[in-house]
Amino acid sequence: MKQTLLSIIKWITALALVGGIVMGIRRYCIESYRISTEAMEEALHKGDYIIVNKLPVENNPGRNRIVLFTSPLLKDSAVPALFISRCIGMPGDTIRIGNNSYSVNGKEVPRSPRTLSSYFVTISAKDEFMRALRKLAIPEREVKPEEYGFSLCLTAFEEYQLREELSEDANIRFINEQIEDYTLIVPRKGEAYRLDARSLVACKEIILRETNGKAAFRDGKLYIDGKETAFFFFKQDYYWMLSDNTIGAVDSRHLGFIPADHVIGNALFCWYSKDKQRILKPVN
Numbered sequence: 001m002k003q004t005l006l007s008i009i010k011w012i013t014a015l016a017l018v019g020g021i022v023m024g025i026r027r028y029c030i031e032s033y034r035i036s037t038e039a040m041e042e043a044l045h046k047g048d049y050i051i052v053n054k055l056p057v058e059n060n061p062g063r064n065r066i067v068l069f070t071s072p073l074l075k076d077s078a079v080p081a082l083f084i085s086r087c088i089g090m091p092g093d094t095i096r097i098g099n100n101s102y103s104v105n106g107k108e109v110p111r112s113p114r115t116l117s118s119y120f121v122t123i124s125a126k127d128e129f130m131r132a133l134r135k136l137a138i139p140e141r142e143v144k145p146e147e148y149g150f151s152l153c154l155t156a157f158e159e160y161q162l163r164e165e166l167s168e169d170a171n172i173r174f175i176n177e178q179i180e181d182y183t184l185i186v187p188r189k190g191e192a193y194r195l196d197a198r199s200l201v202a203c204k205e206i207i208l209r210e211t212n213g214k215a216a217f218r219d220g221k222l223y224i225d226g227k228e229t230a231f232f233f234f235k236q237d238y239y240w241m242l243s244d245n246t247i248g249a250v251d252s253r254h255l256g257f258i259p260a261d262h263v264i265g266n267a268l269f270c271w272y273s274k275d276k277q278r279i280l281k282p283v284n
Contacts, residue, residue, distance in 0.1 A: 033068060035047060035048075044270065054264060063104075092183070116141070116153045151177070210235050
């Protein structure tokens with residue numbers, strides 16, 4: 001009886017130890033997550049399962065890596081929503097976001113050929129465009145009828161294929177919908193961050209968060225403890241995230257700068273997908 005009891009205790013101890021190790025690995029090292037949005041199509045599809053590196057090492061998050069994070073605007077939520085986007089702005093970077101590319105510290109970085117953008121096709125070009133679309137086996141994504149034609153989403157490579165296929169007249173009536181260019185600097189921990197009316201708009205939420213709501217904003221200026229200041233020293237690093245599928249996705253355009261304590265980690269590889277060709281391949 002005593003021997004049996006000792007064996008049971010050993011088994012329970014072993015199981016508890018294994019369970020503790022597994023929980024520790026999931027909390028601090030790597031963990032599996034299911035993609036619940038279309039934000040990173042075509043790199044990752046909704047429903048894919050990925051392994052995320054959570055280790056606090058250099059380049060995690062990394063430049064141009066796909067990153068899992070939580071919203072800084074939902075910090076009081078019991079279960080914060082998860083978001084996934086590409087990290088294009090590291091602490092201290094100056095980034096310019098344009099329609100077809102972005103630049104980091106003055107160096108032009110073209111968008112991934114798998115990035116989804118919105119396009120408009122006029123009524124007069126519809127028939128030729130749809131024939132080309134089906135010939136090239138390009139999926140009809142988010143097709144929306146509009147007053148003078150219709151809009152849909154395409155990757156940059158699909159746009160190239162279609163323009164090669166279409167006549168000159170149809171190409172004129174196949175339009176890439178433009179987004180407004182903007183430039184910003186990503187805050188870095190401990191460095192003086194110069195403030196103006198534009199940067200205050202981008203930094204308002206994180207300044208309120210770091211000052212526990214004690215900051216005040218009036219006429220495009222920042223006041224702390226009633227004193228106007230043109231600089232702010234942030235307590236942690238921040239990142240700028242942008243989704244490959246910019247249509248309808250939630251990223252830094254809506255959430256602002258993402259603080260380091262809201263970053264979960266880099267996506268390493270996809271371990272399950274309906275598209276078998278992506279399984280066990282690195283995510284990029």
